[in-house]
Amino acid sequence: MFTPRTLATACAWLGLAVMPAAPALAGSAPASPKAEVIHWWTSGGESAAVKQVAQAYRDAGGIWIDTAIAGGDQSRAVTINRIIGGDPPTAAQFNTSKQFLDVIEAGMLNNVDELARAQNWDQMLPTPIIDVIKVDGHYYAVPLNIHMQTWFWYSKAAFRKAGITQEPSSMSEFFAALDKLKAAGIIPLAHGGQSWQETVLFSAILANMGGKELYLRAMRDRDQATLLSPAFRQVLLAFKRLKSYVDAGAPGRNWNDATALVIAGRAGFQVMGDWAKGEFTNAGQVAGQHYGCMAGFGASTPYLIQGDVFVFPRTDDAQAVRAQQLLANVVSQPGLQVDFSRLKGSIPIRLDADATELDLCAQKGIEIMKDRTRQAGVTEVYLRPDQNGAMQDVLTAYWNTNMPVERAQKSIANALKY
Amino acid sequence: MISLRAHKISPHLALLPMALTALVAYIGGALWTLRTSFTASRTFPSDDFIGAAQYVRLFDNERWLISLHNLAVYGVLFIVACMVLGFLLAAFIDQNVNGEGFLRTVFLYPYAMSFVATGLVWQWLLAPGAGIEGAVRRLGFENFRFDWIIDQEMVIYTIVIAAVWQASGLVMAMMLAGLRGVDPEIYKAARLDGIPAWRVYLQIVLPMLGATSATVFLLLCTAVVKLYDAVVAMTGGGPGTASEVPAKFIMDHLFLRSNIGLASAGAVTLLIPVLALLAPYAYARSRKKRA
Numbered sequence: 001m002f003t004p005r006t007l008a009t010a011c012a013w014l015g016l017a018v019m020p021a022a023p024a025l026a027g028s029a030p031a032s033p034k035a036e037v038i039h040w041w042t043s044g045g046e047s048a049a050v051k052q053v054a055q056a057y058r059d060a061g062g063i064w065i066d067t068a069i070a071g072g073d074q075s076r077a078v079t080i081n082r083i084i085g086g087d088p089p090t091a092a093q094f095n096t097s098k099q100f101l102d103v104i105e106a107g108m109l110n111n112v113d114e115l116a117r118a119q120n121w122d123q124m125l126p127t128p129i130i131d132v133i134k135v136d137g138h139y140y141a142v143p144l145n146i147h148m149q150t151w152f153w154y155s156k157a158a159f160r161k162a163g164i165t166q167e168p169s170s171m172s173e174f175f176a177a178l179d180k181l182k183a184a185g186i187i188p189l190a191h192g193g194q195s196w197q198e199t200v201l202f203s204a205i206l207a208n209m210g211g212k213e214l215y216l217r218a219m220r221d222r223d224q225a226t227l228l229s230p231a232f233r234q235v236l237l238a239f240k241r242l243k244s245y246v247d248a249g250a251p252g253r254n255w256n257d258a259t260a261l262v263i264a265g266r267a268g269f270q271v272m273g274d275w276a277k278g279e280f281t282n283a284g285q286v287a288g289q290h291y292g293c294m295a296g297f298g299a300s301t302p303y304l305i306q307g308d309v310f311v312f313p314r315t316d317d318a319q320a321v322r323a324q325q326l327l328a329n330v331v332s333q334p335g336l337q338v339d340f341s342r343l344k345g346s347i348p349i350r351l352d353a354d355a356t357e358l359d360l361c362a363q364k365g366i367e368i369m370k371d372r373t374r375q376a377g378v379t380e381v382y383l384r385p386d387q388n389g390a391m392q393d394v395l396t397a398y399w400n401t402n403m404p405v406e407r408a409q410k411s412i413a414n415a416l417k418y
Numbered sequence: 419m420i421s422l423r424a425h426k427i428s429p430h431l432a433l434l435p436m437a438l439t440a441l442v443a444y445i446g447g448a449l450w451t452l453r454t455s456f457t458a459s460r461t462f463p464s465d466d467f468i469g470a471a472q473y474v475r476l477f478d479n480e481r482w483l484i485s486l487h488n489l490a491v492y493g494v495l496f497i498v499a500c501m502v503l504g505f506l507l508a509a510f511i512d513q514n515v516n517g518e519g520f521l522r523t524v525f526l527y528p529y530a531m532s533f534v535a536t537g538l539v540w541q542w543l544l545a546p547g548a549g550i551e552g553a554v555r556r557l558g559f560e561n562f563r564f565d566w567i568i569d570q571e572m573v574i575y576t577i578v579i580a581a582v583w584q585a586s587g588l589v590m591a592m593m594l595a596g597l598r599g600v601d602p603e604i605y606k607a608a609r610l611d612g613i614p615a616w617r618v619y620l621q622i623v624l625p626m627l628g629a630t631s632a633t634v635f636l637l638l639c640t641a642v643v644k645l646y647d648a649v650v651a652m653t654g655g656g657p658g659t660a661s662e663v664p665a666k667f668i669m670d671h672l673f674l675r676s677n678i679g680l681a682s683a684g685a686v687t688l689l690i691p692v693l694a695l696l697a698p699y700a701y702a703r704s705r706k707k708r709a
Contacts, residue, residue, distance in 0.1 A: 073674045080461060080676075102461030102676060193657065251568045251657040384460070386677035389670070393481040393659055400658025401570050411480045418475050 033323035036065040037310070038082075039093035040075035041344075045278035049343035053144075056336045062326050065090075079313075083108050088313030090323050096129055096143055096307040097380035103311070104140045110312045110321065111138040112328050119332060124350065126369065128305055128377035141309035142328045145337060145346035148365055149273040149378045150204035150304050152294045153280075157265035158186050159292075164268075169297050171209055171238060178245045181268035188245035190258040190267035195396035197255055197272070199388075202395050203304055203379055204271045204296075205239045212302040212376055218416075220382040227413040236398070236405050236412075243399060251400070262291065273306075277345040277361060286359075293361040295368055302376040303368045307346060383416070390415035448689065455682035463678055472683035482684065485662045488574050492663070493642040495575070499582045500638055501631070504589025509619055511590070512597045522594070525587040533584060537651020540580040541567070544652075573653055573661045581648050585641060589634050596630035597623065632699075639695055643688060664688050 035057065041050040047068070054064040067089060069075040076099060079092040083103065094100045103109055116122075116139040121130070125143065133141040154167075162184035168174040178188040191197065207215050210231060217226040226232060247267075250258075259279040261267035270276065280291055287293060295303055310331060312324040330336060337348035342357055347365045355366045368374055380388050391412055398408035455473070458466040476482050507525055511518055528536065543549040546565035554562040566572035600623055608618045624631075646665040649655060655662045664684060671681035 077673045084462070099676075106462050195656075195658070252654070384676070386460070386671060386675040386680060389675040390479060390481070393479075396656075397480055397484070397659045400656075400660065414478045415480075417478075418471075 031319070032061055032063050033319065033326050034063040034065065035090040035323040035327050036067055037091045037093070037327070038067045038069060038075060038079050038089045040069055040072045041093070042068050042070045043278075044282070045275075045343055045345060049340045052336065052339045052343065053331060056330050056333070056339075057327060060326055060330050062323060062330075083313050088315065090320055091310045091312050091327050094141065094309055094311055095380060096132055096141075096146075096305075096309050097378070098132060098382075098384050099380070100141065100311055101132070101135070101384065104135045108314050109140045110314050110324060111140050112142055112312065112325075113139055115139075115142070115325070115328050115332060124352075126305065126349075126375045127372065128375055128381050129307070129349070131377065132381055133309060141311045142331050143349045144308045144310065144331050145341050145344060146305050146307045146349055146365075146369070147273050147275065147346045148295060148303055148305055149200055150207060150271055150296070151274055151276070151361070152204070152296070153259070153262055153270045153272060153276055154268055154292050154294075155262045155265045156290055156292060158184075158262075158268040161265070162186060162268065167292065167294050171205075171297065174297065175241070178242075178268070182245060186265075187247045187261060187267040188269065189242055190261040190270040191242075191246040191250045192253040192255040192258040193246075193251035193400075194254070195392045197258075198396045198399045199379065199392045200273065201242065201271050202235075202239050205242070206235050207302045207304055207376070208297050209235050209238060211300070212374070215302055215376060216382075219379050220377075222383075222387075222416040224413055224417065227416060228409060233405055233409055236408055239395075240398065240405065274347070274361065274365065275345045277359065278343075281345075281359075288360045293364065295364060300374065303365070303374045304376055304378045305369075306378040306381060307349065387416055387418065390418075451682045451685050454678055455686045457679055459677075459679040459682070461676040461678070468679075472679045473687070476680060476683045476687065481659050481662055482664070482667055484659050485664045485667050488661060489642065489645065489663055491574055492578055492581075492645060493639075495578045496581055496585070496642060497635065497638045499578065500586045500589050501634060503582065503586040504634070505593050505624070507586065507590040508593035508597055511594060522591070525590050527587065528584040529588045531584075533580075533647040534651050536584065537580065537648055540576075540583075541652050544576050567653060568657055570657060570660045573657065577645075577648055577652060577661060580652060581641075581645070584648075585638065589638070592630055592634050593627065596627040600626055636695075636699075639692070643692055 037054075039050060041047055050066075050068075054066060057064045069078055072095070075092075076094060079089065079094075080103065082088055088108075100109070121134075121139060125133075126146070129143050129146070133139055133143060158181060159165075162177075162180040164177050164180055168177045181188040191201065206218065210218070214226065214231055214235075217223045218232060255272055255276070256279050258267070258270050259272065259276045260283075262270045263280060263283045263285060274293075277287070277293075280287070285291055295301065310327065312328065315321060315324075332350075334348060334350045334353035337350055338353045338355070338357060340346075341348050341362065345362075347358065347362050347369065348355075351366065351369060355363055358366070379391065383391065394408060394411040394415055397403055398405075398411075454463055456467055456469060457464050458468045458471075511521055515521065544564070544567040545551075546563075546568060551562060551564040554564070566576045604622060605618065608622060644665060645663050646669065649661055649663050649666055653661045655666055665688070668681045668684045668688070671677045671684065
């Protein structure tokens with residue numbers, strides 16, 4: 001079958017097929033920078049948002065290769081495996097957090113110092129963001145947007161039905177409002193019973209009850225005395241008290257299903273990041289008219305921010321570096337950031353961006369962001385993934401069982417000791 | 419002469435790849451894990467040795483302790499239930515029932531399927547409001563409750579049920595093979611003596627199946643330690659951390675929580691009971707050989 005002659009013929013055919021392509025490649029001017037980007041923006045609003053980035057990159061003369069992997073955990077695992085395996089993507093999405101600190105320390109990312117200097121990031125970016133993307137004086141990631149994780153969303157229809165006339169402005173008013181909702185036969189607090197959502201809820205209570213000082217001493221400094229203090233115990237007790245305002249169907253529920261309860265007016269409140277806005281918008285609801293959003297109870301509540309960044313795995317290939325630089329430049333432009341955030345439900349990282357196109361809640365957020373004293377990071381900004389995860393494990397166990405508060409407090413202190 | 423020598427060497431040559439794989443991949447992997455468990459490795463392995471600190475941290479961790487407790491409960495129930503059920507199934511099929519081949523296939527089938535797929539089916543079956551609870555309620559029993567899968571205390575038992583459903587068919591197949599090896603004369607003799615069938619099985623046949631039972635027991639033990647996919651598919655470790663198991667803890671810390679050191683410490687801890695089980699077995703074997 002495979003005589004030398006047939007083999008030779010096959011080779012000749014293959015050669016012919018390849019030949020015309022070869023001179024074309026060699027003859028063209030420097031090829032357009034090609035960027036393979038790994039991200040986990042797969043839901044409706046998210047993929048619409050990332051299409052804006054891809055389009056902007058193409059408009060700037062690049063070629064965008066989209067590698068979308070559902071689920072942040074999976075996506076990050078793939079990115080890290082590919083970096084270790086020596087086949088890194090041109091760029092990859094991470095959250096604005098310590099998720100990529102180890103990768104930086106292992107010297108596996110290219111820095112973006114040039115861009116950072118040109119745009120004066122030291123002055124421009126919020127401190128919690130600089131805290132995680134700047135290591136040893138070098139910038140290693142380009143922030144794309146800001147998410148605020150602990151918004152209180154509420155249904156105006158539910159408020160009317162329960163006779164609540166104004167937004168609660170303290171923890172006790174919040175509980176009073178929840179009681180009224182309960183009395184009116186409405187689920188007071190829509191909750192998705194997954195461990196990360198319990199952590200979001202807890203962070204909101206910690207920030208609102210403890211203020212910025214207690215929050216930072218507990219989450220950033222991991223101060224054992226603070227974690228074991230009576231003030232921290234009060235926060236844990238208030239967190240647990242919320243359990244009685246949650247319906248029985250909450251365990252395992254997705255965040256967007258919880259949001260749907262608020263949209264339908266079947267639930268009063270939900271504490272969730274600003275990505276929830278996409279759900280309201282999809283349901284045809286308008287901020288301020290059908291639903292309300294509050295960043296916290298008081299004018300000094302810490303604004304817990306996070307967001308998305310692109311990192312650029314280390315490479316010496318000049319073409320790849322060119323592609324990385326182009327992408328970094330494209331995503332840091334204010335115009336793109338507004339377009340991206342409008343669809344994603346976040347706010348732009350650059351406060352000089354034109355916010356008029358954004359909705360009421362986003363504008364509230366941008367206004368708050370101008371006050372630097374209110375800025376703080378979410379727990380992931382200060383804790384390594386394993387520390388944050390260990391705390392999350394304790395919180396979800398405490399929320400779901402009869403674990404005494406003393407034990408929960410001690411376990412959290414233990415989890416943050418390492 | 420030459421052909422004779424080749425004849426002697428060839429079996430060893432044939433075994434070599436397997437032996438090398440076992441040495442390099444399994445023993446080597448285990449040693450590497452042991453080494454990593456004494457380092458401060460996070461996302462990447464490191465050479466920063468910190469002694470037993472990862473173990474201290476591991477046993478300071480609420481979730482790890484819950485995992486170990488769950489594994490113990492699951493292990494005992496799963497092994498006992500599988501062996502009892504598997505033996506009963508085998509004994510009944512051994513009575514020359516009609517359609518034996520069909521029944522065998524039905525019982526063995528669950529073992530052939532991935533638990534990631536069947537776990538989802540079990541999740542629907544057990545979901546409160548739908549599945550079993552819903553079906554019984556539609557039959558008219560309005561107050562029927564079967565919500566173990568969202569119950570802190572009971573959720574681990576739902577995993578036992580599903581896992582027993584999956585593995586007892588395999589036990590049946592092995593026990594049946596053992597039963598078929600028993601000399602039919604024994605049954606005849608026992609019948610002549612007027613001994614009831616259940617006593618024949620319990621006191622005569624079962625002791626004869628010692629070797630088969632030991633094999634089944636070892637297989638089930640390894641299945642217990644490996645328990646992972648059933649939990650991920652059915653409960654994801656929830657509600658809260660009520661159905662967490664060590665293997666899931668290890669996987670989470672390896673891949674999602676960027677702590678290879680802690681995951682390795684967990685893996686080594688998990689290896690200890692396996693070795694504890696295997697050591698007496700190996701010891702008994704070596705004694706037998708000498709005698």
